[in-house]
Amino acid sequence: MTLASATPSLADLRVDGARLWQSLMDLARIGGTEKGGVCRLALTDLDRQGRDLFVNWAMEAGCEVRVDAIGNIFARRPGRNNSLPAVMTGSHIDTQPTGGKFDGNYGVLAGLEVLRTLNDAGVQTDAPLELAVWTNEEGSRFVPVMMGSGVYAGAFTLEHALSQQDRDGVSVREALCGIGYDGAAAVPPAQPDGVGAYFEAHIEQGPVLEAADTVIGVVTAALGQRWYDVVLTGVEAHAGPTPMPLRRDALLAASELVLAVNQIALAHAPNARGTVGWMDVFPNSRNVIPGRVRLTVDLRAADDATLSAMDAALRAAAEAAAAARGVTAQVDQVVYFPPQPFAPALVDSVREGAKALSMSALDVVSGAGHDAVYLARVAPAAMIFVPCKDGISHNEIEDARPEHLEAGCNVLLRAMLAQAGVAA
Numbered sequence: 001m002t003l004a005s006a007t008p009s010l011a012d013l014r015v016d017g018a019r020l021w022q023s024l025m026d027l028a029r030i031g032g033t034e035k036g037g038v039c040r041l042a043l044t045d046l047d048r049q050g051r052d053l054f055v056n057w058a059m060e061a062g063c064e065v066r067v068d069a070i071g072n073i074f075a076r077r078p079g080r081n082n083s084l085p086a087v088m089t090g091s092h093i094d095t096q097p098t099g100g101k102f103d104g105n106y107g108v109l110a111g112l113e114v115l116r117t118l119n120d121a122g123v124q125t126d127a128p129l130e131l132a133v134w135t136n137e138e139g140s141r142f143v144p145v146m147m148g149s150g151v152y153a154g155a156f157t158l159e160h161a162l163s164q165q166d167r168d169g170v171s172v173r174e175a176l177c178g179i180g181y182d183g184a185a186a187v188p189p190a191q192p193d194g195v196g197a198y199f200e201a202h203i204e205q206g207p208v209l210e211a212a213d214t215v216i217g218v219v220t221a222a223l224g225q226r227w228y229d230v231v232l233t234g235v236e237a238h239a240g241p242t243p244m245p246l247r248r249d250a251l252l253a254a255s256e257l258v259l260a261v262n263q264i265a266l267a268h269a270p271n272a273r274g275t276v277g278w279m280d281v282f283p284n285s286r287n288v289i290p291g292r293v294r295l296t297v298d299l300r301a302a303d304d305a306t307l308s309a310m311d312a313a314l315r316a317a318a319e320a321a322a323a324a325r326g327v328t329a330q331v332d333q334v335v336y337f338p339p340q341p342f343a344p345a346l347v348d349s350v351r352e353g354a355k356a357l358s359m360s361a362l363d364v365v366s367g368a369g370h371d372a373v374y375l376a377r378v379a380p381a382a383m384i385f386v387p388c389k390d391g392i393s394h395n396e397i398e399d400a401r402p403e404h405l406e407a408g409c410n411v412l413l414r415a416m417l418a419q420a421g422v423a424a
């Protein structure tokens with residue numbers, strides 16, 4: 001049964017925005033900072049308190065709660081036909097040291113609000129619903145980032161994740177045991193092949209929606225990333241006696257490369273990105289012509305053809321800048337994340353949900369990593385973005401408007417119902 005043919009009461013179903021907001025504020029008190037942010041690092045006692053609060057809420061909502069071996073929490077609301085793959089939503093509740101109330105927490109509590117709303121209305125879905133809390137998305141205390149969803153999706157092994165240590169030498173395995181979320185071996189973990197669809201609601205963490213005065217971001221893809229280390233090598237020489245035509249100035253070549261990186265991204269607007277974020281100039285002395293510059297380049301694009309073209313353009317630009325200045329260029333790629341398109345059918349569910357609710361919506365890409373990016377490798381996945389104030393996130397002043405959070409949650413509700421089907 002589709003929503004279009006649903007009873008009028010189902011089409012009119014809305015989440016309780018005040019309850020969603022209150023839950024966000026309640027969770028934000030755990031690890032709350034003086035500046036109004038949240039510091040709740042993964043697998044700390046504060047993380048345990050946050051998890052415990054979530055588990056209590058999920059059980060109050062009638063869910064069956066399971067924890068897997070990397071500490072991911074799954075709260076399940078049975079459907080009419082529990083042999084159908086689940087329709088899943090979720091996000092994370094760990095934060096950066098100077099994190100905010102909404103990054104991750106919104107996706108988890110929006111999912112909870114959907115389940116509460118269905119309970120209140122007595123709606124049974126055909127497929128079961130799953131609400132996931134992924135372990136250590138932020139990667140602040142332990143790397144790699146997106147650890148729980150990465151293990152779940154097979155991006156790296158459970159053993160690799162468990163053996164990682166924080167700066168004090170505490171392993172993920174020890175920290176999970178310490179907070180009592182090391183999973184119960186007797187309980188089979190949820191498997192990706194049991195997931196029919198995955199939705200994640202998230203604050204945008206960027207300025208696009210706010211600038212466009214738009215409420216719903218329909219996320220079509222996550223940008224792929226190529227990171228590089230570049231070394232430009234010339235010759236240090238005295239700034240006085242060395243005439244301009246006879247110099248081999250590495251910083252001059254680097255400067256041209258910085259501009260080229262910007263141009264390379266602009267040539268693939270609006271979704272491509274190019275950034276030189278770090279530079280080291282040697283010997284960095286007032287009257288010495290720079291003999292060596294090391295710098296980083298971060299290129300991002302929504303599809304691999306574009307990202308490959310940007311890679312070729314970067315290498316050509318480095319060669320050209322070096323040749324023009326009599327220096328040598330070495331360009332090494334050090335990180336590659338493939339672009340991750342989201343599932344068109346699910347993206348359509350998000351777009352249709354916003355349309356049915358008469359909300360402004362815009363197709364956008366995710367420039368940042370999210371658990372949904374790993375889930376998309378093993379299940380159809382999509383994301384819903386809502387604006388955050390001034391596009392600021394990973395900051396204690398991170399803020400979002402209650403009506404926007406409510407709107408995104410209503411879109412999530414409709415998208416999940418569209419995928420799960422509603423028992424007649």
Ligand SMILES: [Zn+2]
Binds near residue numbers: 092103104137202370
């Ligand atoms: Zn997040």
